[in-house]
Amino acid sequence: MExxxxxxxxxxxxxxxxxxxxxxxxxxxxxxAGGAEVAVTVDLRTFERSGLSGAxxxxxHFSSPETSLDGNMALIRELQVNPLTGRAIHVxxxxxxxxxxxxxxxxxxxxxxxxxxxxxxILQPLRRExxxxxxxxxxxxxxxxxxxxxxxxxxIHVADLKLPDGVExxxxxxxxxxxxxxxxxxxxxxxxTVAPAEGTPEAAAAAAAAGIAGAEGGAATxxxxxxxxxxxxxxxxx
Numbered sequence: 001m002e003x004x005x006x007x008x009x010x011x012x013x014x015x016x017x018x019x020x021x022x023x024x025x026x027x028x029x030x031x032x033a034g035g036a037e038v039a040v041t042v043d044l045r046t047f048e049r050s051g052l053s054g055a056x057x058x059x060x061h062f063s064s065p066e067t068s069l070d071g072n073m074a075l076i077r078e079l080q081v082n083p084l085t086g087r088a089i090h091v092x093x094x095x096x097x098x099x100x101x102x103x104x105x106x107x108x109x110x111x112x113x114x115x116x117x118x119x120x121x122i123l124q125p126l127r128r129e130x131x132x133x134x135x136x137x138x139x140x141x142x143x144x145x146x147x148x149x150x151x152x153x154x155x156i157h158v159a160d161l162k163l164p165d166g167v168e169x170x171x172x173x174x175x176x177x178x179x180x181x182x183x184x185x186x187x188x189x190x191x192x193t194v195a196p197a198e199g200t201p202e203a204a205a206a207a208a209a210a211g212i213a214g215a216e217g218g219a220a221t222x223x224x225x226x227x228x229x230x231x232x233x234x235x236x237x238x
Contacts, residue, residue: 001104001139003059003073004050010066011039021089028091030062030074035095038069047088052076059136060093073136075104098136103170105129106140108178112148116181121152125179127172130158134167147179155180 008030011020017027025041052058062072074093082089096102107129117123130143143163145156155177158169 001059001106001136001141003061004052005061005063006042006050006052007046008040008042008062008064008066008069010064010069011041013039017090026088026091028093030069030072030093030095032074032077033072033095033097035068035072038066040069040093042091044088047091052079058141059139062093073098075102075136096136101133101135102139103131103133104139105131107142109142109144110147110179111144112146114147114150114181116150116152116154119152120184121181122184123147123150123179124182127176127178130161130169130178131171132163132167133170134164138164138166140164140167145179147181150179150181152181152183 008028011027020027020041021044024044026044026047028040028042029037030040031037052060058076060074060076062069062074064070072095074095076091077094078092079088080090081087094102108125108127110123110125114121114123132139132143143161145161147156150156156179158172158176158178161169161178163169
């Protein structure tokens with residue numbers, strides 16, 4: 001896993017986190033590996049440019065004037081983000097011992113074009129990352145998953161993965177599906193309307209219904225036209 005150096009400083013806990021953010025600093029906390037919990041700050045722009053993102057995505061090497069922090073290694077355990085701006089507002093660092101296994105989330109990278117997609121199917125990832133356990137220097141940056149053999153209706157499960165040596169999958173069953181290819185969506189087509197054959201009871205019922213509808217709608221049937229036609233009177237001979 002890639003190591004990223006982060007300059008970090010101890011934070012005065014008497015100051016509100018909002019005031020710290022106004023100065024362009026990201027408030028955070030460091031804990032774990034038997035050390036004391038320490039409130040810290042990181043320059044926000046530097047943090048964003050470093051490429052640090054979600055939990056466990058990189059190994060972090062601290063550079064700090066504080067001797068208790070300088071040279072420590074850590075993982076990001078949690079990163080809180082403003083839902084409106086997308087900018088980080090707080091970070092939790094888990095201090096780690098490089099000689100002991102750690103648990104971390106590693107992103108899955110799906111490579112190749114599935115055979116089922118060529119036939120019209122849709123690739124549907126069900127998980128974008130996988131929790132693993134390994135020594136810190138054995139944690140991979142990503143886990144590649146070759147999806148090119150997948151046919152429509154086929155899936156890749158955790159048990160199908162070829163993990164690097166010393167890396168163990170955690171938290172989910174071996175038969176858990178990671179990605180699948182589903183059939184293309186099919187639009188339903190309305191069945192055509194078939195008129196009943198002439199002379200059948202269905203045809204007679206349809207004709208009667210049409211006659212009633214015509215009368216209600218103001219259109220006269222032939223019999224109605226005869227009834228409503230005015231009578232002719234012959235003039236008297238003089």
